[in-house]
Amino acid sequence: MSIDTRTAAHVAHLARIRVEQDELPALAEEFNRILGFIEELNEVDVEGVEPMVSVTPMRLKRRDDTVTDGGMPERVLSNAPDAREGFFAVPKVVE
Amino acid sequence: MLDLAYEPPKPKVISGARHDWELVIGMEVHAQVASKAKLFSGASTAFGAEPNSNVSFVDAAMPGMLPVINEFCIEQAVRTGLGLKARINLVSAFDRKNYFYPDLPQGYQISQLYHPLVGEGEVLVDMAPGVARRVRIERIHVEQDAGKSIHDMDPAMSFVDLNRTGVALMEIVSRPDIRGPEEAAAYLTKLRQIMRYLGTCEGNMQSGNLRADVNVSVCRPGAYEKFIETGDPGHLGTRCEIKNMNSMRFIQQAIDYEARRQIALLEEGGEVVQETRLYDPDRGETRSMRSKEEAHDYRYFPDPDLLPLELEQDWVDAIADSLPELPDAKKARFVADYGLTEYDAGVLTAEVAAADYFEQVADGRDGKQAANWVINELFGRLKKDEREITESPVSPAQLGGIIDLIASGDISGKIAKELFEIVYAEGGDPAEIVEARGMRQVTDTGAIEAEVDRIIAENPAQVEKARANPKVAGWFVGQVMKATGGKANPKAVNDIVAAKLGL
Numbered sequence: 033m034s035i036d037t038r039t040a041a042h043v044a045h046l047a048r049i050r051v052e053q054d055e056l057p058a059l060a061e062e063f064n065r066i067l068g069f070i071e072e073l074n075e076v077d078v079e080g081v082e083p084m085v086s087v088t089p090m091r092l093k094r095r096d097d098t099v100t101d102g103g104m105p106e107r108v109l110s111n112a113p114d115a116r117e118g119f120f121a122v123p124k125v126v127e
Numbered sequence: 128m129l130d131l132a133y134e135p136p137k138p139k140v141i142s143g144a145r146h147d148w149e150l151v152i153g154m155e156v157h158a159q160v161a162s163k164a165k166l167f168s169g170a171s172t173a174f175g176a177e178p179n180s181n182v183s184f185v186d187a188a189m190p191g192m193l194p195v196i197n198e199f200c201i202e203q204a205v206r207t208g209l210g211l212k213a214r215i216n217l218v219s220a221f222d223r224k225n226y227f228y229p230d231l232p233q234g235y236q237i238s239q240l241y242h243p244l245v246g247e248g249e250v251l252v253d254m255a256p257g258v259a260r261r262v263r264i265e266r267i268h269v270e271q272d273a274g275k276s277i278h279d280m281d282p283a284m285s286f287v288d289l290n291r292t293g294v295a296l297m298e299i300v301s302r303p304d305i306r307g308p309e310e311a312a313a314y315l316t317k318l319r320q321i322m323r324y325l326g327t328c329e330g331n332m333q334s335g336n337l338r339a340d341v342n343v344s345v346c347r348p349g350a351y352e353k354f355i356e357t358g359d360p361g362h363l364g365t366r367c368e369i370k371n372m373n374s375m376r377f378i379q380q381a382i383d384y385e386a387r388r389q390i391a392l393l394e395e396g397g398e399v400v401q402e403t404r405l406y407d408p409d410r411g412e413t414r415s416m417r418s419k420e421e422a423h424d425y426r427y428f429p430d431p432d433l434l435p436l437e438l439e440q441d442w443v444d445a446i447a448d449s450l451p452e453l454p455d456a457k458k459a460r461f462v463a464d465y466g467l468t469e470y471d472a473g474v475l476t477a478e479v480a481a482a483d484y485f486e487q488v489a490d491g492r493d494g495k496q497a498a499n500w501v502i503n504e505l506f507g508r509l510k511k512d513e514r515e516i517t518e519s520p521v522s523p524a525q526l527g528g529i530i531d532l533i534a535s536g537d538i539s540g541k542i543a544k545e546l547f548e549i550v551y552a553e554g555g556d557p558a559e560i561v562e563a564r565g566m567r568q569v570t571d572t573g574a575i576e577a578e579v580d581r582i583i584a585e586n587p588a589q590v591e592k593a594r595a596n597p598k599v600a601g602w603f604v605g606q607v608m609k610a611t612g613g614k615a616n617p618k619a620v621n622d623i624v625a626a627k628l629g630l
Contacts, residue, residue: 094195095195098163122287
């Protein structure tokens, strides 16, 4: 699989990262190197091997259904560039 | 379990300018899990709180915060699955669905694409007595809800409230088995009913607890049957998805509009483009959400913060054992045990609280009579006052008391309705009210005979008429009832009038 500059621009857009036009070829090249490495891994035969999700035999930790958090709107909003009347205020987004 | 027999309904047919067309509909229903805390954080799920007050740092996606799953939310989703006769997957896993939106601070929604918690099930969608559609469920997965953006508080800014962010949702995905707008609404109604019986979703559509995405396509008659036979979706038309609807009425309007739009397009030689559309209820039309198309590249991948969710069969079995009697079974039992019509049984089982109320009234009494009183008198009266069954001023014991007084002959049906009004407005024990206010029916034939004699003596002309035309006897019955304030036993009056007039 080969990544061209258009795909690189698309990925940058999906990630909402601004990449200037002249930076795209280098970015695409970097993607290709990473994918090349992954393709090498793909050569390993893993037929019939269960994917390993954890190195220790752990069970997903669970929580009880009790309210233990929240009630701190001023702290939640404290890093917001703009907050009004208890809301985060962002540039208008509407369908 | 008892089962009623059903015929499937006929699919809706829309006549285009050239041909007839049928609809094929699949739905994705997002149902908010009834829980106290969110899916992955300890913040409250309460609706209507001050903005951003039910938000933890996990929900706000502060760096370094990690999700910990709320086991009760999983239990609720499993319970829902079991209620839809679905397979429960003992191993499921969470994936990240990546997209940017201001009300999604993580930049991804934690969902289950590859390994959902619940597999295939089915819902029986009642359309009319004896008519129901079996809609297959493809899967149910658990995911996080997003926050809420408010666009009308400021001309230049959108305001974001994260209170709903991270609340657990069940996404219930149906097969394309729904064949018309009415069936779509009935399907959602049935899902809501089952989840309310199970206590897994409050199903309050106004507060957005239940929302649906509807996939609509059209095809020529016969094509759907070929699809069912072969499983090849190539027999069906291209579908459009109408997003995020939370009103039964709008869902039906949107489907109807969308089907007609597609038909017109196809008959003009055009093609339906697979896309996401939004229904605008003010204009009564659907329109394309072009901006969504690019965002469809969600780049799902397994969430590295969460191990797979492994359940024990015993745990699932314990939930299965605790399931309440569900609507279909209850309805069938009401038909069998109380001799009700399927229609009445359906009305009484729509809400579990109403069904419980009815059963208390019917206990030890005639089921049909109890059903008539609950449906016609009580429900009618409650509806007039916009009250729920749980707010009924008349208790099952009081209503039962009224029915007992009719059965014992103490009051007539007409007086019973007056008595019901008194109990509804003032409360009190029905038998005592009848005693205290002298409402008891006069069954004392001597007293009735005296009245009949008096009226016959005072109205010789009417007596002549009655002898010529027995129907006029009704006039005498009416006079007696009037004279006794409606308390005379109508049957006794009829008999005595007929005897005295020699009819």
